[in-house]
Amino acid sequence: MAQISHDFEHAAIKALGNKQLRTNFRRVMTGLINKRAALFPDPDELQALRARGAAIKDRALAKLPDLLVQLEQNLIANGFHVHWAESVDEGNKIILDILRKANARTIIKGKSMVSEEMHFNHFLEENGVQALESDLGEYIIQLAGEGPSHIVMPAIHKNKDEIGRLFQEKIAGQPYTEDPDELTDAARRVLRQLFANADCGFSGVNFAAADTGSLVLMSNEGNGRMSTHLPSMHIALMGVEKVIERLEDVAPLISLACRSATGQAITTYVNIISGPRRGNEKDGPKEVHLVLLDNGRTKIYNDPELRQGLRCIRCAACMNHCPVYTRIGGHAYQYTYPGPIGEILNPQMQGIEKAGDVLHASSLCGRCSEVCPVKIPLAELIVRLRREAIRPAGTAVKGGGSRNSSVENVVWFGWKTMYASPLLYRWGTWWLRKIGNLLPSGIPLLKQWTSVRSKPQFASRSIYDLARERGIRDE
Amino acid sequence: MSKSPLPGRPETVYYFPTCLVDLFYPEAGMAGIELLQRAGTNVVMPDRQSCCGQPARNCGYYEEARAVARTQLAAFPKDWPIVVPSGSCAGMMKKHYPELFAGQPELPKIQAFCDRVFELTWFLVHVMDIKLVDKGEPVKVTWHGSCHSMREMGVIEEPKDLLRSLANVTLVEAEYEKECCGFGGTFSVRLPEVSGAMVTDKVSNIVATGATEVVSGDMGCMMNISGAMKKAKAPVKGRHIAEFLLERIGKGDA
Numbered sequence: 064m065a066q067i068s069h070d071f072e073h074a075a076i077k078a079l080g081n082k083q084l085r086t087n088f089r090r091v092m093t094g095l096i097n098k099r100a101a102l103f104p105d106p107d108e109l110q111a112l113r114a115r116g117a118a119i120k121d122r123a124l125a126k127l128p129d130l131l132v133q134l135e136q137n138l139i140a141n142g143f144h145v146h147w148a149e150s151v152d153e154g155n156k157i158i159l160d161i162l163r164k165a166n167a168r169t170i171i172k173g174k175s176m177v178s179e180e181m182h183f184n185h186f187l188e189e190n191g192v193q194a195l196e197s198d199l200g201e202y203i204i205q206l207a208g209e210g211p212s213h214i215v216m217p218a219i220h221k222n223k224d225e226i227g228r229l230f231q232e233k234i235a236g237q238p239y240t241e242d243p244d245e246l247t248d249a250a251r252r253v254l255r256q257l258f259a260n261a262d263c264g265f266s267g268v269n270f271a272a273a274d275t276g277s278l279v280l281m282s283n284e285g286n287g288r289m290s291t292h293l294p295s296m297h298i299a300l301m302g303v304e305k306v307i308e309r310l311e312d313v314a315p316l317i318s319l320a321c322r323s324a325t326g327q328a329i330t331t332y333v334n335i336i337s338g339p340r341r342g343n344e345k346d347g348p349k350e351v352h353l354v355l356l357d358n359g360r361t362k363i364y365n366d367p368e369l370r371q372g373l374r375c376i377r378c379a380a381c382m383n384h385c386p387v388y389t390r391i392g393g394h395a396y397q398y399t400y401p402g403p404i405g406e407i408l409n410p411q412m413q414g415i416e417k418a419g420d421v422l423h424a425s426s427l428c429g430r431c432s433e434v435c436p437v438k439i440p441l442a443e444l445i446v447r448l449r450r451e452a453i454r455p456a457g458t459a460v461k462g463g464g465s466r467n468s469s470v471e472n473v474v475w476f477g478w479k480t481m482y483a484s485p486l487l488y489r490w491g492t493w494w495l496r497k498i499g500n501l502l503p504s505g506i507p508l509l510k511q512w513t514s515v516r517s518k519p520q521f522a523s524r525s526i527y528d529l530a531r532e533r534g535i536r537d538e
Numbered sequence: 539m540s541k542s543p544l545p546g547r548p549e550t551v552y553y554f555p556t557c558l559v560d561l562f563y564p565e566a567g568m569a570g571i572e573l574l575q576r577a578g579t580n581v582v583m584p585d586r587q588s589c590c591g592q593p594a595r596n597c598g599y600y601e602e603a604r605a606v607a608r609t610q611l612a613a614f615p616k617d618w619p620i621v622v623p624s625g626s627c628a629g630m631m632k633k634h635y636p637e638l639f640a641g642q643p644e645l646p647k648i649q650a651f652c653d654r655v656f657e658l659t660w661f662l663v664h665v666m667d668i669k670l671v672d673k674g675e676p677v678k679v680t681w682h683g684s685c686h687s688m689r690e691m692g693v694i695e696e697p698k699d700l701l702r703s704l705a706n707v708t709l710v711e712a713e714y715e716k717e718c719c720g721f722g723g724t725f726s727v728r729l730p731e732v733s734g735a736m737v738t739d740k741v742s743n744i745v746a747t748g749a750t751e752v753v754s755g756d757m758g759c760m761m762n763i764s765g766a767m768k769k770a771k772a773p774v775k776g777r778h779i780a781e782f783l784l785e786r787i788g789k790g791d792a
Contacts, residue, residue: 390736390739426685428685482591483606485586515769517768520562522560522564526564535583
């Protein structure tokens with residue numbers, strides 16, 4: 064029997080016990096749900112836009128290898144340096160080499176979930192480079208030594224009084240305050256210095272347009288623009304699935320992403336980065352690099368059903384609407400991506416043997432699939448991966464079959480034998496009715512069930528017997 | 539709900555009570571039968587049926603789920619509509635059988651079967667055009683819509699419209715009405731703490747409405763919610779909507 068770890072479950076239970084965390088998440092997620100709903104008042108428009116978003120991403124994915132070649136050519140023509148990394152280690156090494164060559168010791172970062180995949184800050188620190196987060200949320204969690212608990216709002220698990228205490232402790236000369244404006248000012252004072260002095264700027268990428276060779280970056284705080292424009296060098300990092308065919312595809316995707324994510328019509332800043340400063344331009348970086356990371360994406364791409372997960376535009380609507388995420392927060396998910404999209408990506412990137420626990424973090428309520436702006440059938444993909452975990456369909460998924468358990472196999476074999484045979488079903492349920500109510504609450508399954516619920520009572524008679532008695536025909 | 543053609547008012551329908559109703563709530567199932575009869579159709583309930591197969595499918599045990607699904611296919615040979623007093627089991631048969639049988643020889647047959655599957659309240663409203671005359675005392679109730687009923691079967695307003703059509707029934711909406719109750723079949727025992735937190739919240743929201751009863755179209759959710767209400771000694775009763783409606787219009791009355 065496969066060794067099954069329960070890290071996720073332990074973390075989830077711990078999170079459930081944290082009352083403040085649950086209150087925070089419930090309040091914020093409800094706010095986000097309402098804001099999103101307010102920006103999609105017309106259900107027909109929403110469905111039309113979702114279909115359009117999904118079609119744009121599907122069109123791009125269908126041509127992905129060609130588009131990546133085209134993107135590279137156009138980026139190079141625009142003066143970018145382009146690098147390809149198959150693994151996290153390779154990605155880190157490439158970036159470290161770029162930094163070393165430029166003798167860069169400090170980098171100022173805009174938000175990038177791909178860099179979280181790579182444990183990039185930690186890697187750089189080990190190699191003598193200081194990476195500082197400039198997104199306010201990322202800055203807060205970096206000070207606290209934590210990872211993001213949400214892919215759009217990384218510090219959403221923190222209260223303003225917690226942030227006040229954190230700033231008081233970590234920022235020299237900062238008195239305690241709970242005032243959000245004062246806290247933001249404090250962070251701004253620190254960050255402005257860094258923007259001016261950092262050797263290198265760093266950012267993620269929301270969309271990369273193959274036809275023009277440009278990178279699109281959405282941001283609300285202006286830190287994205289400052290990280291990418293002020294330092295003399297800019298390194299951007301993206302997963303290979305972020306490429307789209309045309310720059311004009313960006314508009315509907317931005318609309319979908321912003322409305323779905325934060326309930327904004329558009330982010331405060333939308334940057335289209337098309338290369339380093341040119342000729343006698345007075346600002347902008349002198350050198351721009353793009354690193355494209357695979358990290359398991361090609362494997363996901365090769366399976367037509369699982370490929371749908373690569374449509375993701377990282378809006379976080381799936382987690383905002385997830386009743387499980389809302390109750391346990393993002394840290395419990397253990398790996399980079401929390402919530403339903405994390406249930407799809409983490410097991411595929413890390414391997415099911417390592418990260419397969421989260422596949423059961425869903426009641427399959429389907430709310431994630433319902434709100435996904437690019438129509439990823441998240442609940443269906445979760446079930447698909449549950450299948451892969453026990454009986455792999457091929458070599459599609461890393462760690463496929465690693466969760467096959469002989470105990471469960473026996474249970475489901477018994478279940479199938481009884482329910483596939485009308486005779487055995489009648490016989491089996493007759494016995495359940497006879498003895499079911501005598502079963503003690505302490506036995507497995509009933510124990511879990513009765514932790515917060517009373518024991519269900521088996522009925523004394525079958526509906527089939529009642530129906531015959533009341534004259535209902537059986538054929 | 540679906541792209542399948544809307545049947546005219548059929549003379550006869552099949553009934554698929556679900557295994558959960560058979561084992562725990564046969565009276566809820568019988569109420570559904572009586573509503574269909576009162577709306578003017580004959581009901582046939584083959585006893586060679588058992589379970590839609592959803593538990594195995596949701597856990598990734600497709601082979602086992604298919605074996606059980608095949609038994610259901612064989613149990614409903616005529617081309618009558620198959621009415622199900624559960625949006626979740628109906629959703630399994632209508633929406634997931636095609637995917638369950640993808641690449642299997644019986645796939646064409648499956649599609650025809652799926653087209654015949656209907657959720658009870660939707661069928662009562664859209665096909666049977668049922669009219670209810672309320673004979674009960676004034677009562678305040680709240681509704682719990684099952685996730686699969688809403689999101690797989692598209693049944694959202696139909697059951698609530700039926701409740702609203704009753705003169706003495708006041709329908710009040712609970713906060714987070716459309717959020718999952720935490721049942722999710724095996725989810726409730728695989729991740730019992732999270733499931734427990736979800737149902738505990740659900741019960742608080744129901745109690746806060748001041749309703750004396752919560753009704754639902756799915757006994758899976760109801761087993762979860764009622765069980766939690768009973769354990770918490772909440773002053774609210776939980777029932778299947780069919781049982782509630784039948785009581786309102788007078789059980790056994792013509």
